[in-house]
Each structure stands twice: as structure tokens, then as C-alpha cells.
Amino acid sequence: MEPEKELAAIKDETQELEKRLKAMESTGEGSEMRKILDKEYRLNSAISPIDATNPNRSVEYNDWLNALKDSKRAVQEQKHNLERRIEATKAEILKLGGMQYTLEERIRRGN
Numbered sequence: 001m002e003p004e005k006e007l008a009a010i011k012d013e014t015q016e017l018e019k020r021l022k023a024m025e026s027t028g029e030g031s032e033m034r035k036i037l038d039k040e041y042r043l044n045s046a047i048s049p050i051d052a053t054n055p056n057r058s059v060e061y062n063d064w065l066n067a068l069k070d071s072k073r074a075v076q077e078q079k080h081n082l083e084r085r086i087e088a089t090k091a092e093i094l095k096l097g098g099m100q101y102t103l104e105e106r107i108r109r110g111n
Contacts, residue, residue, distance in 0.1 A: 007103045014096045021089045024082060032082055039075045043068065 001009075027034050046068055050061040 003103050003107050007100060007107065010096050010100045010103065014093055014100065017089055017093050017096070021086065021093065024086050024089065036075060036079050036082060040072075040079070043072050043075060 024032055027037065048061060048064055050057050050064055052058075052061045054061075
């Protein structure tokens with residue numbers, strides 16, 4: 001592929017990755033991070049519908065509590081997965097930036 005075409009492809013890919021990164025990091029309405037943060041908030045402010053002081057309902061309360069803990073763990077895992085994807089996208093953008101610089105130097109030198 002010609003260096004100019006390769007450079008254009010790299011620039012396009014970089015722009016696309018930057019758009020995806022912005023969407024992932026955004027906390028605006030409907031974004032991935034906002035959905036996760038909203039779930040996290042709801043779970044952290046959850047109030048048991050079961051009376052924990054009622055000995056006849058202790059098993060039911062413990063089941064609810066375990067389900068809540070599992071849900072919190074799942075949300076944390078989603079959050080960590082998104083953070084890993086964000087870091088991987090940033091690394092890819094940096095890699096493409098290096099390739100872009102190298103190609104620009106080759107083009108400038110006339111190679």
C-alpha cells in the first residue's frame with residue numbers, strides 16, 4: 001500500500017478509536033459508563049423488602065442479601081472490563097500515533 005493511503009487509513013482508524021474511547025469514558029445519558037454507574041448506585045442504595053429482624057424470614061433475608069452481593073460483584077466486574085477496554089483502546093491509539101509519525105517521516109523524506 002502507498003504510504004499516503006496507509007497514512008490516511010491510520011488517521012481514519014485513529015479517529016474511529018477516539019470516538020469509541022470518548023463514548024466509553026463518557027458519563028452522559030445512555031453511555032456504557034453511565035449505565036454501570038446507575039446500576040452501582042441503585043445496588044448501593046438498595047433497601048431490603050424483607051424484615052431482617054424477623055427470625056422466621058432470616059433465610060429469605062440472607063438469600064436477598066447474597067443476591068445483592070452477587071449483583072454488586074457483577075457490576076464491579078462490568079466496570080473493570082470497561083476500564084480494561086478503555087486502556088486497551090488508549091494503547092491502540094498510541095500505537096497508531098507512532099505508526100502515523102513514522103509514515104509521515106517517510107513521506108516527508110520522499111521514501
